[in-house]
Amino acid sequence: MFEFSSKTKQLAIALTVVGAILWIVGFALNGSSSNEADHGHSSHATEHHADASHDDHADAGHDDHADAGHDDHADASHDDHGHAGNDDYPGEAHAAMIESALEHDAHAAHEAHQIANRPWSALYVAAIFFLGLGLGQLFFLGIQYVAQAGWSAGLLRVMEAQAFAIVIPLIVILIISFLGFGHVHHMFHWMVEGIDVQGHPNYDAIIAEKTGFLSPLFFSIRAIVYTVGWIWAAKMLRKNSLLSDSGDGVAMWKKNRGVAAAFTVFYAVTSSTSAWDFIMSIDTHWFSTLFGWYTFAGMFVSSFAALILITLYLKGKGHMEWINENHMHDLGKFMFAFSVFWTYLWFSQFMLIWYADIPEEVTYYMQRFDQYKVPFFTMLTLNFLLPVLAVLSRPAKRVPGTVVMAAFFVLVGHYMDHYVMIMPGTVGDHYGFGLLELGAILFFTGLFIIVVLSSLAKAPLLHKNHPMITESKYFQQ
Amino acid sequence: MGHTKHNPIVRALFNDDDVVLDAVKDLRANGFSVSEVYSPFPIHGLDEALGLKRTRLSTAAFFYGLIGLSFASWLTYYTMIADWPQNIGGKPNAYWFINMPSFVPIMFELTVFFAAHLMCWSYFAVNGLYPGAKAQNPDPRTTDDHFLMEVELEGDEAALTAKLQELGALEISKLED
Numbered sequence: 001m002f003e004f005s006s007k008t009k010q011l012a013i014a015l016t017v018v019g020a021i022l023w024i025v026g027f028a029l030n031g032s033s034s035n036e037a038d039h040g041h042s043s044h045a046t047e048h049h050a051d052a053s054h055d056d057h058a059d060a061g062h063d064d065h066a067d068a069g070h071d072d073h074a075d076a077s078h079d080d081h082g083h084a085g086n087d088d089y090p091g092e093a094h095a096a097m098i099e100s101a102l103e104h105d106a107h108a109a110h111e112a113h114q115i116a117n118r119p120w121s122a123l124y125v126a127a128i129f130f131l132g133l134g135l136g137q138l139f140f141l142g143i144q145y146v147a148q149a150g151w152s153a154g155l156l157r158v159m160e161a162q163a164f165a166i167v168i169p170l171i172v173i174l175i176i177s178f179l180g181f182g183h184v185h186h187m188f189h190w191m192v193e194g195i196d197v198q199g200h201p202n203y204d205a206i207i208a209e210k211t212g213f214l215s216p217l218f219f220s221i222r223a224i225v226y227t228v229g230w231i232w233a234a235k236m237l238r239k240n241s242l243l244s245d246s247g248d249g250v251a252m253w254k255k256n257r258g259v260a261a262a263f264t265v266f267y268a269v270t271s272s273t274s275a276w277d278f279i280m281s282i283d284t285h286w287f288s289t290l291f292g293w294y295t296f297a298g299m300f301v302s303s304f305a306a307l308i309l310i311t312l313y314l315k316g317k318g319h320m321e322w323i324n325e326n327h328m329h330d331l332g333k334f335m336f337a338f339s340v341f342w343t344y345l346w347f348s349q350f351m352l353i354w355y356a357d358i359p360e361e362v363t364y365y366m367q368r369f370d371q372y373k374v375p376f377f378t379m380l381t382l383n384f385l386l387p388v389l390a391v392l393s394r395p396a397k398r399v400p401g402t403v404v405m406a407a408f409f410v411l412v413g414h415y416m417d418h419y420v421m422i423m424p425g426t427v428g429d430h431y432g433f434g435l436l437e438l439g440a441i442l443f444f445t446g447l448f449i450i451v452v453l454s455s456l457a458k459a460p461l462l463h464k465n466h467p468m469i470t471e472s473k474y475f476q477q
Numbered sequence: 478m479g480h481t482k483h484n485p486i487v488r489a490l491f492n493d494d495d496v497v498l499d500a501v502k503d504l505r506a507n508g509f510s511v512s513e514v515y516s517p518f519p520i521h522g523l524d525e526a527l528g529l530k531r532t533r534l535s536t537a538a539f540f541y542g543l544i545g546l547s548f549a550s551w552l553t554y555y556t557m558i559a560d561w562p563q564n565i566g567g568k569p570n571a572y573w574f575i576n577m578p579s580f581v582p583i584m585f586e587l588t589v590f591f592a593a594h595l596m597c598w599s600y601f602a603v604n605g606l607y608p609g610a611k612a613q614n615p616d617p618r619t620t621d622d623h624f625l626m627e628v629e630l631e632g633d634e635a636a637l638t639a640k641l642q643e644l645g646a647l648e649i650s651k652l653e654d
Contacts, residue, residue: 351578355566394535476522 002319004457009450016446022439027119030436031112113186114428119436120176120185121426126440127172128278129302129418130448134165136303138234139267145237145253145260150471151330154322156463158310160241161455162303163234168447170227173278177223181216187426190214190284207284214281226274233263242459249465271296279418282425286364288353294345295421301338301383302414304331305407310452312400319461322473325398329477332397335410339387346380368420371429375416382413415441484629486512487637488615489646491624494520500644501526504628509637513627515619537599538592545591546584553580615652623647 141159144152152159180191189207194200196208207214236259244252272292280291288294308331314320353361368376390406391397423431463469491497498520501511511527514520524531554573557563557580562570569575601607619625626646630637634651641649 347578347581351581354578355568357567392539394531 001460002314002317002453002456004453008453012446012449012453014446015442015449019439019442019444019446022435023119023123023443024439026122026435026439030119031115111430114426114430117185117187117426118430120179120187121423122436123172123440123443124176124187124426125415125419125422125437126444127169127176128422129415130444131166131169131173132299132414132418133303133306133448134163134167134169134234135230135271136300137307138163138166138230138237139264139271139300140303140307141237142233142260142263142267145257146264148257148468150468151327151475153463153466153468153472154320155307155311155327155331155472156241156466157456157459157461158307158314160234160238161452162307162310163237164455165448165451166230166234168451169444170230174223174227177219177278181220188281188284189425190281191216204284210284214284219277219281222273222277226270229263229266229270233259233266237263238455241463244466245460245464247465249463250467252465253467279421282422283364285360288349288361288364290345290349294342294349297338297342297345298383298414298417301335301342302411304335304338305410305414307331308335308403308407309411312404314456314461322462326476327472328400328403329394329397330475332391332403332406335403335407336387336391336397339383339410343380343384346383364424367424367428372420372424372431375420379413379416379420382409383417386410386413484631486652487628487630487634487641488648488650488652489626489628489641489644490616490618490648491626491646492622493645494518494624496645497624497626498523498526500626500641500646503644504640507640509640510629510631511626512629515614515616515625517620517622517624520624534596534599534603538596541595541599542588542592544595545588548591549580549584549587552587553583627652 137159141156141163143149144156144159176185177188179185180188183191183193186192189195189204190210192202194202195204196211197203198208212218237256240252240256240259275292275295276287279295280287308328311320311323311328311331315323350365353365356362386409387406390402390409396402419431419437466472489500491500494516497514497516501514501523504511505526505528514523514527516523550573557576558570558573564570565579568579573580614620614625615627616623616625628637628641630651638649
């Protein structure tokens with residue numbers, strides 16, 4: 001039986017506390033001039049917009065900020081900019097505001113909002129990313145029962161433990177989205193007051209059409225349904241699996257199969273709708289029909305990377321001797337296959353939009369391409385090229401070294417993918433990687449380790465009475 | 478097919494893949510040399526049990542795929558950009574790379590096409606399969622529901638026969654070389 005050593009626990013708690021402190025310090029410094037130095041924004045000239053006196057733009061309007069090459073904003077004062085820019089990305093959530101009569105004030109407020117959003121966005125990106133690590137394995141755990149898979153029986157306890165990692169990120173996501181209703185931040189533009197009231201300065205005709213779905217009440221109901229449904233599935237699958245150790249393995253397996261079947265259907269719908277709610281609604285004007293699957297694929301593949309790392313950690317501690325290179329080979333295959341699947345969906349979404357070149361769609365990618373070039377291309381490389389080249393061959397998947405390396409970079413890549421999904425719509429070009437982002441990652445990493453390892457330590461790592469446990473032990477390929 | 482040595486061959490027929498697999502392991506552990514197993518379907522772990530070298534077909538497939546990718550890149554470049562520049566939907570066509578996203582489906586398909594086809598041809602070539610090639614399996618039942626094992630006879634024939642019977646062989650016959 002695995003023991004969660006106090007040393008590891010202390011380390012995990014330290015990570016959580018340090019992460020929280022970093023985030024709070026980052027929050028306090030956010031928008032102040034010291035922030036810029038602290039966060040080391042070498043190339044993204046961001047915070048200076050906030051400090052600079054906005055009177056400077058009186059005649060310049062807002063066009064200067066839209067200039068794609070924001071790198072050269074770094075030292076220059078606002079006056080030096082010409083009107084090179086296209087208008088602010090027309091599809092961006094705040095376009096209507098900018099076009100209002102109070103053009104300049106609205107723009108200044110927009111800038112200030114973007115800066116104020118950053119701490120919340122940083123926390124949100126990490127929460128979504130860590131939600132994926134748990135949710136992917138919760139779904140995979142369900143699949144094992146529905147598909148009557150035998151090979152994975154020895155791994156189920158790790159998946160069960162990992163599935164519980166959804167709880168804390170879900171709570172954080174709920175809190176952040178409910179804070180949006182209270183206008184604490186402006187990450188979700190559709191939550192702004194008067195967005196669907198004709199004649200209101202915040203009125204936005206496009207969003208007003210969408211308020212049937214994106215209304216605070218309906219959103220809250222959906223968010224709570226996801227939370228309750230997913231956590232219920234994780235709890236039930238765990239409960240029956242623990243009961244099987246002391247009782248009838250076949251009966252409990254059958255029960256779990258029912259739970260898993262119900263959950264799979266529920267998740268088929270909620271994986272898409274939750275992606276629309278939690279991520280796609282940030283860029284409220286924009287939509288993509290396969291966004292849900294794309295988000296799911298990213299979550300699924302990063303959860304495999306985490307599963308591989310946890311399993312190898314346990315093996316390194318001398319546990320799970322029944323898991324050998326054949327099982328690791330399969331996990332490597334899943335990580336590889338879903339990296340390719342993610343790329344397929346990413347590309348399907350990108351190419352249709354790029355090819356059709358419709359203004360309201362293509363702005364989504366224009367902003368990412370102009371302002372987020374580095375993270376955008378880095379994450380494509382890490383999420384597609386690296387897994388393909390590193391774990392394509394059979395021997396590479398059977399050697400822990402290459403798989404661990406690939407898993408680590410896949411995790412980094414999918415964090416960046418979520419970053420590129422969320423940040424452009426909330427902070428615009430005021431992004432960076434500093435105390436806030438690092439703090440949020442450390443915070444969730446610590447909590448992830450605590451949740452997963454403590455639930456692993458609560459039960460034996462091997463199902464005693466699982467009907468297919470022997471098949472798993474002799475699994476070979 | 479392992480017939481290069483001048484040892485006579487003993488053939489044993491089985492009707493279960495697990496039994497064959499265990500028999501191969503047992504025989505090889507006891508110093509017999511199993512030269513071939515005929516089976517209607519691939520048996521998991523048999524290649525390792527027989528001590529076969531891993532196929533290099535997968536490495537070849539990677540390079541076949543690269544050939545396909547290069548061919549597709551050249552094809553799209555030549556037909557869409559160089560020879561007769563195509564303006565489809567106002568997409569940029571000044572040089573290949575800026576129009577590359579619209580060529581990705583072609584590149585993907587031809588990569589798969591080349592890898593799959595060349596792998597098949599390689600497989601046929603390596604195994605000597607061509608139209609009109611003579612069947613090499615000694616017993617037609619191995620294409621249905623039986624498994625045939627060929628063991629080289631190096632010592633006592635009675636001992637080997639007894640061993641094979643103990644391991645579950647249904648029929649045992651000796652092939653004089």
